[in-house]
Amino acid sequence: MRPVFPFTAIVGQEEMKLALILNMIDPKIGGVMIMGDRGTGKSTTIRAIADLLPQIEVVSDDLFNSHPSDFELMGDTVKQKIENEEVILTSSINVPMVDLPLGATEDRVCGTIDIEKALTEGIKTFEPGLLAKANRGILYVDEVNLLDDHLVDILLDSAASGWNTVEREGISIRHPARFVLVGSGNPEEGELRPQLLDRFGMHAEIRTVKDPSLRVQIVEQRSKFDQDPYFCLEEYKTQQDALKQSILDAQDILPSVTIDYDLRVKISEVCGELDVDGLRGDIVTNRAAKAFAAYKGKKQVDVYDIKSVITLCLRHRLRKDPLETIDSGSKVKKVVNETFALDLDT
Known part of the structure; x- marks a missing residue:
């Protein structure tokens, strides 16, 4: 695993950090749209919050990171096994952090059905997309204002409903897709349509830090991490663990x-x-x-x-x-x- 810059080492950008933390506590808030200048640490912060979160329990070898007991977070196959009183094997994984590239196709995002296998063998074989992989995790779209509008519609609908439905050649497959949608972008490159912007739960605006001493502190933090990431992670372990526990406690109450x-x-x-x-x-x-x-x-x-x-x-x-x-x-x-x-x- 490649080391990730610690969330608690990020200087400033309090709006963005607060919005991300609140969405980790309650994913039903509806995600975060982060708009700001280039080079202000948007991507770094989003990857850092994912790395901070505790591991989740999933059904082993499941395509959708299904929850072993919550029906709203499990696929149909797992539901059938539970109804048939079969033994469910589980494992722990890191919270999924999925990047959606700008050039992604609809099939890559939603998943697709192997039509040839369905017609020849009569078996519905689903090839999961990014929405399936992001279930119970974070789906991050950098430069979301440059993404095709119909893909943004799909993402927002799935984020709001918690489900993704794939219809191909009369075959329908539905699977859980409950994730925190995080979009980032630079306002200079274009705005999102108001009706799409409205679908994001929260909106954080970030600006380039002007204070010279803070800028020096940010540069030093980054240089220290680049030189010895594991020492930097160890240095911030106490703060990281405290924040992780705060998020867990908040989820409980x-x-x-x-x-x-x-x-x-x-x-x-x-x-x-x-x-x-x-x-x-x-x-x-x-x-x-x-x-x-x-x-x-x-x-x-x-x-x-x-x-x-x-x-x-x-x-x-x-x-x-x-x-x-x-x-x-x-x-x-x-x-x-x-x-x-x-x-x-x-």
């Missing part, structure tokens, strides 16, 4: 986290004031606030939790006005400040 009705109304009030289309903004903000509260070890969401995540959840859902001078993130903070009567800078 997440189902018991609650959010008061009054706060839910305030969230919807903010979405209405910002003229956010649809209800995805309300749903994602509620989920993200619960995940943040769980990350902080709390079972009750408060205003601080909401203000910490709401900009990430709503910024990309605002209607673009070419004459608007205020930044979308600042606009969200302004409305939240007025609605919750809090100073967000404190």
